[in-house]
Amino acid sequence: MSPSDTAGDKDKSSPPNSVQLPDGPNHLKKYRTLEVISNVIKTVGTAPSGAHTEPWTFVVVKDPNMKHKIWEIIEEEEEINYMKRMGQRWVSDLKKLRTTWIKEYLDTAPVPILIFKQVHDFATNGKKKAHYYNEISISISCGILLAALQNAGLVTVTTTPLNCGPRLRMLLARPHNEKLLMLLPAGYPSKEVTIPNLKRKPLDQIMVIL
């Protein structure tokens, strides 16, 4: 299927980029942020998936205590990742991006979105129902999520909390058939934001025309 097949969908709510954001008080902006993110996730739900199995759950965290607990778990595990598990080469390959296990943005970003892939589902008879190509499918949905967030004026950063999956799954009370794939801390850019000036491969290195 193609993303365009939503044209047949009767349920036509506003696309995410049609929501106008007021420059109002913070609580109002926070309310609108959740409204925008709900529309974004609805858009993401139109992503294609293997045999149309839709193998995804998006956990949007607004509770400050929960956000703080997520941050604590990730920094604990990431310190062990950087110090022991990832190996010198990986840590060295990340140096130019200046990432470390310190991730204070997890505590300050308005809305972390945790993306869980459903490695299988259950049929009505209780048997496992296969989710074909579930990792590719949910990663495609993440690409559409990134595009939709940006389209709505939100910003984020892709993070893959290595070895944090089981603890975060327990904390967020997600079932055993779900595995954490990615965490996107989403919000509006701060006025002081700076962004890394990453160079990309030129077009003729990534595209071949035959």
Next chain:
Amino acid sequence: MSPSDTAGDKDKSSPPNSVQLPDGPNHLKKYRTLEVISNVIKTVGTAPSGAHTEPWTFVVVKDPNMKHKIWEIIEEEEEINYMKRMGQRWVSDLKKLRTTWIKEYLDTAPVPILIFKQVHDFATNGKKKAHYYNEISISISCGILLAALQNAGLVTVTTTPLNCGPRLRMLLARPHNEKLLMLLPAGYPSKEVTIPNLKRKPLDQIMVIL
């Protein structure tokens, strides 16, 4: 990194949706299609990737003979997939989507895009260079590709040519470190197009707010 970090990029060509398509003769439309797809791939090249390794090659096929050969390989392998390799359950799970090994659209779609993931790269000393999270990274880029194609008025369908990778890699002369992930036949919709009216899970089944 976030997709928004391209703001630092000096190379500002037109975004894909700024290209106006003429209702001219077919050869002109074909020329513009390639121009639009080049801009789309340029956009996709801003996708995030593990340690910013950009593990992707997009092969855009315009040569009719090459398209025909790709079609032949895929139908040959897909017939074996459906008859033997996939198993009854998978074939039965696909029945509602009415897909078979007959894929004439591969021969008629103006521009097939074959997406190869680079499972690793080579450092200047000839040693393997790790491409962290390469499958997740390239699948994210496919999600952005789908969004960008749609944004540019093009349509496609996601196909994963099972067991066709090695033959297609040889045909397209791609190196050993690249594996076929997906094929997107891209083009403008025909006037007679119909699209499947797929139902999606409702928002409260894919999004959890905590």
